[in-house]
Amino acid sequence: MYGSTFGNIFRITTWGESHGKGIGVVVDGCPAGLSLSEEDIQQFLDRRKPGQSRYTTKRNEADRIEILSGVFEGKTTGTPISLMVFNTDQRSRDYGEIANSYRPGHADLNYDRKYGFRDYRGGGRSSGRETIGRVAAGAIAAKFLKELGVSVSAYACSIGPVQINREYFSKEEILNNALYMPDAQAAQKAQEYLEKCMKETNSSGGMVECEITGVPAGLGEPAFEKLDAALAKAMFSIGAVKGFEIGEGMNAARLTGLENNDAYRMDEEGNIVKKTNHSGGITGGISDGTPILFRTAFKPTPSVAAPQETVNRQGENIELCIKGRHDPIIVPRAVVVVESMAALVLADAMLASMTTRLDRIKEFFGK
Template identity: 50%
Template sequence: MAGNTFGKLFRVTTAGVSHGPGYLCIIDGCPAGLDLSVEDLLPDLARRKPGQSKLTTQRDEADLPEIWSGIFEGKTDGTPIGISFRNGDQRSGDYGDIKDKYRPGHADYTFDAKYGFRDYRGGGRTSARETVCRVAAGAVAKKLLARENIRVLGYVKQVGSVIADIPDPTAVTLEQVEASPTRCPISATAAEMESLIDAVRMDRDSIGGACELVAVGVPPGLGEPVFDKLKADLGKALLSLPAVLGFEYGAGFAVASMRGSENNDLFSPNPIHTDTNRHGGMLGGISSGMPIVCRVAIKPTSSIPRSQKTVTRSGEPTDILVRGRHDPCLLPRFVPMGEAMMALVLIDHLLRSRSSKLK
């Protein structure tokens, strides 16, 4: 199966399925000499793992990584970093009665159309559980970026019709984000979001929303001018995550109603910068030195405990009731996933930029 590796110089490959023995992650291209241990991976993995609160799936996975290679005497040695995760709380029996039915909103039908068969246990390869590998790799990328004073932070901006007013995305802190199980940094709005998610859960339904991601300290000059634009790679990275249906950066779709005089960010000197940031930190697909700000729209969880119409693999009409344990809202656990993919893009382009000109 192609398409399991992401990046050009800093490359991440994942393998595994939701109800198999576990997952494997290989990071290739990490420079030697970085202090790295399991403990460096745990904070973001804890933010991603299931069972954090009543707002998330109650699947009980420790998500404890085992580093098999790439580290010697506490430092990266320049060889591929191998990380494994063991699955411990699979309930494959929850899916036995739907193995020949297509779940609405899932990739069951399209996976069958592509390969002619599928692992029906929790989505198999298409399960969001695969993101445990991405978050681990993202933690390594974040540590490398921190050496260059680059910080990546995400938060929940919207759940359903509840939207957080965040005038300055660069002022949000990790402490503010982690103060609520919703991961919305505005406490009053977070409380509204939590009430909405709980009401939706009690109604045996799910709800979508939006996550905003911010990178500060990114130097100007990252990205390529044509096919590997920084914005294009960020879009691909974030759209590769499960449940993402939309991506925008800077002013995003609001530019559709603007004039050029309204949209242009004017330059000022000493040091060169723009007075506003409607371009979201990227011009011509190359970083401008301003904060990179983007947003992704996350659909409601497709697996809901309600009877729905569907068809069997042979095309016969039927009904389906999806059992198992699922998030009523994907946003709280999505935040570290989005941060990881943004960090992977930035570290890859940072390494690539070092060969773009002579010093």
């Protein structure tokens, strides 16, 4: 299958299916000498694993990571890092009825059209479990970025119609509620909304916001490798993502040039600074040294227990009730996926930027 590899220098390849033996990833391009343990990666995976709350699937997976290669005596060796998580709680029988029909909102029909064959157990490669490899690799990228003073933080900024209030924003609150929202009051309202959806055997969408701080100016290219374009590609590669915006995003279409432009001034130390950050930290496809801020929209979980109209492989109109264990909302477990993909983009961009200036190449090689 073409398209399972992401990145240029810091490069990952994910593999595995939802109901196969396991899920994994190979990470190439990580510099040697980075301190790395299975626990470093497990902390990230624990944030996306199932069964965390009543708002996630009841599938009982520990998602314990195993490092198979690329690490020796607690340090990366510079060789490919291979990581694996074994699947232990598959219930493939739950998917027997959809082997011959197409679930609305899923990739079932397109899989048959593209390959003439599909793994109907949990969606195969289109399952949310594919993101295990992304998160495991993202944990390594985040640790690499931390060495360079770059921090990536994502959180849920809206669940259905419930949005966070910026006046009550608290990063400490993100890990204090099941929805990973930085506003306790909004989290409570969102939980009440989700309870209503669940009683109606329905699901909800939402929005994840991500802030990246400590990013130096100069990352990204002016044409096809724009940093914001790379982030957009990374986010749209996540299943269920339907929208991406950075800085003012869609709201920029309603502003005037004077309202949207970020004015430049000199600070007391003689540095050029921006008075505002409507651009979201990226101008002309290149980071400008201010925090990068973007949002990613997730559609409602397509697997709902309520009856839905569809067709089967024989071309007959039928009604389908989807069985199995599914998240009533994707957003809480997707927060760390967004964070991980952003870290992968930034790690790759940091390494690529090392070759953009001759004076810095000479400095590196001591010439």
